[in-house]
Amino acid sequence: xxxxxxxxxxxxxxxxxxxxxxxxxxxxxxxxxxxxxxxxxxxxxxxxxxxxxxxxxxxxxxxxxxxxxxxxxxxxxxxxxxxxxxxxxxxxxxxxxxxxxxxxxxxxxxxxxxxxxxxxxxxxx
Numbered sequence: 148x149x150x151x152x153x154x155x156x157x158x159x160x161x162x163x164x165x166x167x168x169x170x171x172x173x174x175x176x177x178x179x180x181x182x183x184x185x186x187x188x189x190x191x192x193x194x195x196x197x198x199x200x201x202x203x204x205x206x207x208x209x210x211x212x213x214x215x216x217x218x219x220x221x222x223x224x225x226x227x228x229x230x231x232x233x234x235x236x237x238x239x240x241x242x243x244x245x246x247x248x249x250x251x252x253x254x255x256x257x258x259x260x261x262x263x264x265x266x267x268x269x270x271x272x
Contacts, residue, residue: 179213184257188237191255203246212238215252 180188189211192199200207217233235258236249252258 176213180215180257185211185213187257188250188255192237192239192250201241201244201246202248204241204244206241206243208242209248210240210242212240214238215257216249218249 199209201209215235216238217235220228220232220234222228235252237252237255237257239248239250241247
């Protein structure tokens with residue numbers, strides 16, 4: 148079972164990455180990355196790591212998740228801090244074994260600063 152609700156028939160090939168096809172208006176999720184943002188992430192990773200492969204099985208076909216994910220900040224005593232600062236990441240999943248890799252979203256160029264809310268949100272593309 149995939150960690151996210153992937154429907155493989157909705158995936159299309161973008162080089163070594165599989166990206167979800169556009170959703171219908173009724174299925175849109177405001178927190179999902181746009182097709183343009185996902186293509187930008189895939190192109191950046193392909194340029195910076197042209198030989199990127201799954202470190203578990205060696206496969207070179209990856210699925211780029213529809214959303215950025217975030218790592219929780221953990222205190223030295225093991226406490227988890229919810230809310231506030233976080234590290235947004237692009238989630239890349241091996242299409243064979245499901246092993247996942249994370250790429251910091253900042254260098255990928257898909258974050259925009261929302262000055263009124265003073266938080267970082269996914270860019271529309």
